[in-house]
Amino acid sequence: MSEIDVKLPSFGRGLSARVLILTILFVLVSGILIYVPSIARFRLDWLEEKLNTAHLAILALEATPDYMIDPELEVRLLNHVGARVIGLRSGDGKNLILRGSTPPLLVDVTVDLSDRGFVRLFEDGLDTLVQSRNRVLRVKGYSPRAADVVVDVVLDEWPLRQALLAYSWRILGFSIVISLITAALLFAALQWLIIRPMRRLTREMVNFRQAPEDQSGDFGRTSRGDEIGLAEREFAEMQEKVRQALMQRARLAALGTAVSKINHDLRGILATARLITDRLAESDNPEVRKAAPALLRSLDRAVDLCSDTLNFTREGPPKPEFETFFLAELVDEVGEGLAKLLGTEKSWVSGVAADLRIRADRGQVYRILRNLGENALQMGAQRVEVRAFEAATGIEIEVADDGPGLPPKALENLFVAFKGSARSGGTGLGLAIARELMRGQGGDLKLVRSSADGAVFALSLPPVAALPH
Numbered sequence: 108m109s110e111i112d113v114k115l116p117s118f119g120r121g122l123s124a125r126v127l128i129l130t131i132l133f134v135l136v137s138g139i140l141i142y143v144p145s146i147a148r149f150r151l152d153w154l155e156e157k158l159n160t161a162h163l164a165i166l167a168l169e170a171t172p173d174y175m176i177d178p179e180l181e182v183r184l185l186n187h188v189g190a191r192v193i194g195l196r197s198g199d200g201k202n203l204i205l206r207g208s209t210p211p212l213l214v215d216v217t218v219d220l221s222d223r224g225f226v227r228l229f230e231d232g233l234d235t236l237v238q239s240r241n242r243v244l245r246v247k248g249y250s251p252r253a254a255d256v257v258v259d260v261v262l263d264e265w266p267l268r269q270a271l272l273a274y275s276w277r278i279l280g281f282s283i284v285i286s287l288i289t290a291a292l293l294f295a296a297l298q299w300l301i302i303r304p305m306r307r308l309t310r311e312m313v314n315f316r317q318a319p320e321d322q323s324g325d326f327g328r329t330s331r332g333d334e335i336g337l338a339e340r341e342f343a344e345m346q347e348k349v350r351q352a353l354m355q356r357a358r359l360a361a362l363g364t365a366v367s368k369i370n371h372d373l374r375g376i377l378a379t380a381r382l383i384t385d386r387l388a389e390s391d392n393p394e395v396r397k398a399a400p401a402l403l404r405s406l407d408r409a410v411d412l413c414s415d416t417l418n419f420t421r422e423g424p425p426k427p428e429f430e431t432f433f434l435a436e437l438v439d440e441v442g443e444g445l446a447k448l449l450g451t452e453k454s455w456v457s458g459v460a461a462d463l464r465i466r467a468d469r470g471q472v473y474r475i476l477r478n479l480g481e482n483a484l485q486m487g488a489q490r491v492e493v494r495a496f497e498a499a500t501g502i503e504i505e506v507a508d509d510g511p512g513l514p515p516k517a518l519e520n521l522f523v524a525f526k527g528s529a530r531s532g533g534t535g536l537g538l539a540i541a542r543e544l545m546r547g548q549g550g551d552l553k554l555v556r557s558s559a560d561g562a563v564f565a566l567s568l569p570p571v572a573a574l575p576h
């Protein structure tokens with residue numbers, strides 16, 4: 108496979124980088140969403156733990172008869188809790204206090220732990236975080252160990268702030284690690300599942316466009332069940348079809364050249380044969396003279412077949428030359444052209460309004476109507492009628508006959524060149540060419556109905572073909 112520089116977007120503008128950044132962002136956002144309630148919770152737990160240890164510490168007083176203990180022990184107990192003063196009031200009215208050598212001090216904030224509103228807790232948590240100086244807190248609340256005991260602790264806020272900060276850093280670090288891991292995993296998955304196959308598909312497309320006949324770099328049959336697998340299979344299918352079409356086109360071109368060469372020579376031969384037949388017509392032998400006209404007709408048919416085939420293979424439909432004309436006049440002309448086929452018994456009836464003017468290629472419409480008329484009469488119709496209507500979709504011209512309808516063989520290959528004929532001596536080009544000519548003018552030709560009592564064909568022309576009367 109020739110290596111072609113497929114211009115895929117650079118990493119920064121590509122899909123993977125975007126997904127990478129978005130993933131990191133999303134995980135960080137969810138980290139924040141988790142962080143907000145968790146600092147409130149962390150602070151509450153921390154303070155409750157203080158109440159708990161404070162309660163434990165003050166219980167030491169109860170062990171003494173007069174609620175007095177050694178001042179040194181008192182200081183040690185307070186240090187252990189990390190409090191300056193501890194107070195306790197139990198349900199039975201007992202008051203205990205542990206204050207060591209703490210001088211009277213000013214409390215900055217009083218925290219009542221029985222107020223557990225979420226917003227309140229969150230605000231207080233943030234408030235602690237943003238403090239730049241140590242505050243003295245007085246924390247009150249029921250002891251977690253006994254529901255009827257209120258513990259009162261005076262302590263420094265600074266250690267709480269330090270713990271909160273450490274906790275915040277931990278959460279941030281954790282979020283970053285998680286987002287990096289998730290992003291890396293996602294990136295790898297994306298690379299594996301989408302980017303790589305997409306690059307392969309794109310490269311394949313570029314290669315195919317440049318050298319459609321080169322099959323060396325084609326996909327193997329992929330068994331992927333997802334959208335990419337489907338795209339690969341569809342592309343492989345399309346490649347196959349395009350390749351076939353290209354090959355067929357090349358062969359058809361060769362065939363066309365061969366046909367025109369054969370035609371050319373054949374027409375020369377037929378011209379000679381015609382000359383000889385002409386002379387036969389002047390023969391003294393009456394038998395020979397009688398055979399001459401039939402022979403001439405056959406030769407003419409052969410020449411016509413050559414010309415029609417040649418014209419059909421050589422070029423597509425001729426470019427239409429639009430003009431405006433009265434349709435009824437043209438229908439009458441076609442009738443005159445068919446005079447020989449009509450003879451005296453058969454009739455060509457025009458039901459077209461005399462003032463209906465249309466815009467189309469007059470010569471082509473003549474040829475189409477004549478073809479349809481010839482077909483009907485050749486198949487045994489006694490009467491052929493042409494009608495025309497103006498509709499929102501444009502002009503509709505109907506050619507209806509009372510013949511036997513189309514035989515199955517003709518219906519099977521209707522409008523297919525060289526295949527649609529079900530008549531001895533027919534080429535099978537008439538309807539195919541007629542439809543091509545109609546489509547070239549922006550219209551169409553269709554078989555409307557075919558039954559044992561006749562066939563109806565309809566020519567349609569686009570709305571621009573209709574003109575004001």
Ligand SMILES: Nc1ncnc2c1ncn2[C@@H]1O[C@H](COP(=O)(O)OP(=O)(O)OP(=O)(O)O)[C@@H](O)[C@H]1O
Nearest residue numbers: 482483512513517528529530533534535536537538
């Ligand atoms: N009005 C019709 N009634 C019955 N059969 C028809 C009618 N028009 C066409 N056919 C059938 O359709 C076939 C195809 O018609 P088409 O004009 O394409 O080819 P053809 O008449 O056989 O040959 P060509 O017109 O090229 O000389 C005819 O052979 C005929 O059997």
Ligand SMILES: [Mg+2]
Nearest residue numbers: 478482537538
């Ligand atoms: Mg015909």
